[in-house]
Amino acid sequence: xxxxxxxxxxxxxxxxxxxxxxxxxxxxxxxxxxxxxxxxxxxxxxxxxxxxxxxxxxxxxxxxxxxxxxxxxxxxxxxxxxxxxxxxxxxxxxxxxxxxxxxxxxxxxxxxxxxxxxxxxxxxxxxxxxxxxxxxxxxxxxxxxxxxxxxxxxxxxxxxxxxxxxxxxxxxxxxxxxxxxxxxxxxxxxxxxxxxxxxxxxxxxxxxxxxxxxxxxxxxxxxxxxxxxxxxxxxxxxxxxxxxxxxxxxxxxxxxxxxxxxxxxxxxxxxxxxxxxxxxxxxxxxxxxxxxxxxxxxxxxxxxxxxxxxxxxxxxxxxxxxxxxxxxxxxxxxxxxxxxxxxxxxxxxxxxxxxxxxxxxxxxxxxxxxxxxxxxxxxxxxxxxxxxxxxxxxxxxxxxxxxxxxxxxxxxxxxxxxx
Ligand code: AMP
Numbered sequence: 278x279x280x281x282x283x284x285x286x287x288x289x290x291x292x293x294x295x296x297x298x299x300x301x302x303x304x305x306x307x308x309x310x311x312x313x314x315x316x317x318x319x320x321x322x323x324x325x326x327x328x329x330x331x332x333x334x335x336x337x338x339x340x341x342x343x344x345x346x347x348x349x350x351x352x353x354x355x356x357x358x359x360x361x362x363x364x365x366x367x368x369x370x371x372x373x374x375x376x377x378x379x380x381x382x383x384x385x386x387x388x389x390x391x392x393x394x395x396x397x398x399x400x401x402x403x404x405x406x407x408x409x410x411x412x413x414x415x416x417x418x419x420x421x422x423x424x425x426x427x428x429x430x431x432x433x434x435x436x437x438x439x440x441x442x443x444x445x446x447x448x449x450x451x452x453x454x455x456x457x458x459x460x461x462x463x464x465x466x467x468x469x470x471x472x473x474x475x476x477x478x479x480x481x482x483x484x485x486x487x488x489x490x491x492x493x494x495x496x497x498x499x500x501x502x503x504x505x506x507x508x509x510x511x512x513x514x515x516x517x518x519x520x521x522x523x524x525x526x527x528x529x530x531x532x533x534x535x536x537x538x539x540x541x542x543x544x545x546x547x548x549x550x551x552x553x554x555x556x557x558x559x560x561x562x563x564x565x566x567x568x569x570x571x572x573x574x575x576x577x578x579x580x581x582x583x584x585x586x587x588x589x590x591x592x593x594x595x596x597x598x599x600x601x602x603x604x605x606x607x608x609x610x611x612x613x614x615x616x617x618x619x620x621x622x623x624x625x626x627x628x629x630x631x632x633x634x635x636x637x638x639x640x641x642x643x644x645x646x647x648x649x650x651x652x653x654x655x656x657x658x659x660x661x662x663x664x665x666x667x668x669x670x671x672x673x674x675x676x677x678x679x680x681x682x683x684x685x686x687x688x689x690x691x692x693x694x695x696x
Contacts, residue, residue, distance in 0.1 A: 282307050282439060282465055294633065301695065302467040304342065309351025313405055315437025316342065316469065317454045317690075319444040319483070319674070320357035320375045320412075328374035334377050335446075338674055342443045342469035343410060344385060352405040354437050355379075356393055356413045356454050357444070364420030385411055393419065394432045402436040416454050423450070425457045434461035440694075443469025446675040448690030451684075459693035466694050471674065478650045478671040479682050483512050483591035487612035487648065493604070493635060495520030496618030496655060499543045503550075504684035505617065505653075510553050515607050517562040519596050519631065521585070521622035526551070526563050527593075532585025535569070537592040562607055566597030568621065568628060575625040595621025595630035608638040612646070617653040617683060623662070632659050640668035652679035 282302060318339045323331045330336065331652040339355075360370040366530055373389055380387040384636050393413035401411050413436075416422040421429035430453040434440070440462040442448070447455045450573045459466045468476065476542070482490070492513040494502055499522045509516060518526055518576070524537040530546035554561040564584045569591040572576035581597050582588070608614060612618045616639055620631035636659060643649045652673030673679045 304345055304470050309346045309349035312351040312439050312679050313329040313437045314346045314351055314439050314441050315354045316441040317444045317462045318355050318448040321359050330378045336382055336472050339443055340382055343576055350407045352407055354402050354411045356416055358417040359415045362417050366418045372412055372414055372415050375406050379446045417692050422453045425451045425453050427452050430457035431461055434458050438464040441467055441469045443471045444458050444688055445472050445475040445678055448688040449678040451689040455690040456693040468694055475673055476543050482613055482615045482649050489514040489611050491607055491611040492514040493517040493616040494618050499525045499540050503599040506550050508685040510557055510559055513559055515560040517604050520618050521537050523564050524593055527584050535586055535587035535589055535591045537587055562604055564596045564600035566599045567593035568595035568597055570594050579627050595628040601631055601634045605638040608642050611642055614639055614642055614647055614649040616656050619659050623659050633663055635663045636660050636663050643668055643670055683696045
């Protein structure tokens with residue numbers, strides 16, 4: 278069943294085993310006619326108290342993959358987690374309302390199995406006809422999912438003929454449905470469109486980027502971004518550091534940071550990164566001025582000052598106008614841009630100007646032909662909040678997964694399909 282998946286129009290030879298060097302299957306080179314595709318998707322959508330989906334972007338993001346399978350004449354068995362039920366059945370975390378919402382997005386009925394394994398799933402999967410969609414109940418109702426249990430993975434695998442992984446958000450987890458299940462599809466496993474787009478986008482930034490390539494890293498702490506910074510030093514020409522983490526760099530260079538967030542135990546790490554940047558010829562941009570406040574609050578008194586002369590009792594909560602100007606110039610001179618982490622406490626109005634300005638600069642550079650990737654958490658929230666997402670080349674859907682990818686780690690969910 279697994280060896281006749283390729284589109285007839287391609288000239289690629291079908292590999293009977295994975296020991297031969299056949300190119301990987303892709304969505305476009307795969308013909309799903311008559312096949313049941315077992316698709317790991319990310320339907321972990323936010324819901325209100327009644328189970329109504331409040332943000333359906335993740336569900337929308339898988340529609341293209343599902344529609345390709347169906348239009349080929351295949352059927353789709355969708356599996357996902359929702360929330361953190363911790364291995365126990367929790368009706369509040371049922372995927373049923375999400376399946377109902379997906380039916381609206383797909384414009385066709387969606388069947389639902391009350392468990393992801395067992396008699397109901399097996400019978401419904403077996404009876405699935407070409408063009409039909411089945412959603413399985415929350416995978417994490419079973420502790421075996423997060424444990425990456427092999428027998429559970431095998432049971433899941435028996436539901437389909439071909440495995441498609443389209444859940445980038447969980448690609449950094451070696452769970453049963455994201456990773457282990459792939460081994461039961463040695464010649465019939467591939468990435469969905471969404472996953473492929475994430476991989477391609479990171480490739481454009483970390484693979485062989487158009488130069489100059491500028492990385493912008495912000496957010497609260499250096500500690501959560503050390504590996505990202507170290508890895509980016511190997512690929513970028515310019516590195517912009519903003520957000521709370523910039524204070525640690527300012528202090529490491531001898532500046533006065535007042536009551537700003539500083540990680541005292543990472544001053545040496547910051548110095549090491551500064552040295553490494555010098556050695557690698559990477560131009561490092563640290564804020565030269567800041568918007569400061571006398572409290573961590575929207576209603577605090579605010580002022581502006583040099584980033585290395587923050588008065589006692591005051592804290593830097595955003596980058597200042599001179600830093601914005603310098604960062605903007607670097608961004609506009611770039612052909613490739615990666616942005617991870619906000620420049621300030623953008624959730625509070627008085628401290629969002631830096632993040633807005635950088636988002637606008639990235640959008641402007643993109644309009645001029647640069648490739649831009651925004652990924653890994655709060656910078657994604659920021660570009661969405663400021664309505665700029667459609668002006669960025671690619672906005673990643675995976676927070677933790679993107680962060681680990683940017684750290685240079687091999688994501689198990691990706692390796693399992695490539696292997
Ligand atoms: P991260 O999750 O590490 O990307 O950090 C994002 C958080 O960093 C956001 O919630 C911001 O409010 C916060 N942040 C950004 N700049 C600062 C700053 N100067 N001081 C304290 N927190 C900040």
